[in-house]
Amino acid sequence: MHVAAAAELRHDWRLDEVRALFDLPFNDLLFRAHALHRRHFDANAVQVSTLLSIKTGACPEDCKYCPQSARYSTGLKAEKLMEVEEVAARAQLARDAGATRFCMGAAYRSPKDKDLDRVIEMIHAVRALGMQTCATLGMLTAEQAHKLAAAGLDYYNHNIDTSEEYYGEIISTRRFQDRLDTLQHVRAAGMHVCCGGIIGMGEGLQDRAAMLHTLATLPQHPESVPINQLVQVAGTPLSGRDAVDPFEFIRVIATARILMPKSHVRLSAGRSEMSDEMQALAFFAGANSIFYGEKLLTTENPQQDADRRLFARLGIHAEPYPSEPHRGHMGSHAQEHGRRAAT
Numbered sequence: 001m002h003v004a005a006a007a008e009l010r011h012d013w014r015l016d017e018v019r020a021l022f023d024l025p026f027n028d029l030l031f032r033a034h035a036l037h038r039r040h041f042d043a044n045a046v047q048v049s050t051l052l053s054i055k056t057g058a059c060p061e062d063c064k065y066c067p068q069s070a071r072y073s074t075g076l077k078a079e080k081l082m083e084v085e086e087v088a089a090r091a092q093l094a095r096d097a098g099a100t101r102f103c104m105g106a107a108y109r110s111p112k113d114k115d116l117d118r119v120i121e122m123i124h125a126v127r128a129l130g131m132q133t134c135a136t137l138g139m140l141t142a143e144q145a146h147k148l149a150a151a152g153l154d155y156y157n158h159n160i161d162t163s164e165e166y167y168g169e170i171i172s173t174r175r176f177q178d179r180l181d182t183l184q185h186v187r188a189a190g191m192h193v194c195c196g197g198i199i200g201m202g203e204g205l206q207d208r209a210a211m212l213h214t215l216a217t218l219p220q221h222p223e224s225v226p227i228n229q230l231v232q233v234a235g236t237p238l239s240g241r242d243a244v245d246p247f248e249f250i251r252v253i254a255t256a257r258i259l260m261p262k263s264h265v266r267l268s269a270g271r272s273e274m275s276d277e278m279q280a281l282a283f284f285a286g287a288n289s290i291f292y293g294e295k296l297l298t299t300e301n302p303q304q305d306a307d308r309r310l311f312a313r314l315g316i317h318a319e320p321y322p323s324e325p326h327r328g329h330m331g332s333h334a335q336e337h338g339r340r341a342a343t
């Protein structure tokens with residue numbers, strides 16, 4: 001990153017400043033977010049990733065939002081860690097449909113070393129297809145993070161999910177600090193960090209502000225910030241909650257954009273429940289990354305056709321593949337323009 005560009009980023013946001021952004025009149029907040037978005041990104045480009053659940057269900061953790069926890073009866077069929085060839089075939093389909101990044105998710109508290117070895121083979125296979133790689137496998141030791149970085153993993157997704165204060169209401173089997181420790185290992189190993197949270201779990205405005213404040217005051221901003229709207233799954237303790245006010249959700253996107261102007265903000269889970277108009281507003285507010293493909297991990301995502309139509313109607317194109325694939329060094333892909341168009 002250039003020194004001048006780095007100087008534009010702040011890591012010393014105060015919580016009251018974050019709260020003040022949330023409290024701005026909607027138009028003022030959106031105007032500020034969009035102006036910053038244009039300064040740092042092509043405002044009509046959206047990064048396109050595809051998700052695959054490589055190991056499903058039977059998770060020992062008790063995250064109250066999650067259909068994959070073994071503690072809740074959601075009717076989900078548990079599946080063992082997939083074979084490398086099958087994962088490679090799914091990645092190829094995603095690439096051919098226009099995705100530039102392939103994200104592999106596993107319902108682990110933390111991976112066993114023998115499972116990590118197979119995930120490393122998957123990373124090699126996906127990279128060989130010319131795609132960026134991302135994985136989310138739960139908590140990592142420093143050594144595991146180094147192994148993944150050495151295998152060429154571009155991004156590691158590990159969400160803080162909510163504020164430190166509200167965390168205990170949602171998950172009791174680990175602490176907020178455990179998440180921060182893994183994020184630190186991922187950073188130290190030289191991988192890009194993908195870290196965000198979930199809106200709609202009964203948290204207050206102060207929790208949303210505190211969550212974004214934690215992300216924006218990390219020593220380095222996460223390169224990717226997924227903002228998920230809770231997907232309510234029957235059988236999980238959080239199903240039956242009131243739906244989030246769409247404008248409140250857009251405020252979170254806009255505030256994330258202002259706090260972390262050079263990061264990709266991902267309009268993540270929950271798009272199936274959003275109108276096209278709401279998604280358009282999210283892109284205007286600074287969201288510039290989505291999951292593309294009919295499934296997230298275990299729940300529905302919009303049909304590919306619908307997303308292609310939405311992009312066409314809005315004049316949005318898929319962000320090109322970065323010209324220099326990440327090779328373990330730190331640096332921003334954001335302004336790099338590749339030779340390979342994604343669609």
Ligand code: SAM
Pocket residue numbers: 065066067068105106107108109136137138139157158159161197198228229230231232233269297
């Ligand atoms: N087990 C690993 C972990 O929790 O770090 C990786 C997979 S886990 C499913 C990845 C993320 O998915 C969670 O941190 C959470 O933010 C998100 N997620 C899970 N269930 C969700 C739901 N019902 N709605 C929205 N986001 C959800």
Ligand code: DTB
Pocket residue numbers: 051067105136157159196197226227228231268269296297298299300
């Ligand atoms: C993230 O922030 N959202 C994705 C990804 N990271 C791994 C997961 C969303 C999961 C939604 C519920 C499901 O499909 O199981």
Ligand code: SF4
Pocket residue numbers: 059060061062063066067068069106107108109138
């Ligand atoms: Fe397990 Fe991850 Fe789901 Fe929590 S979010 S129950 S750790 S799969």
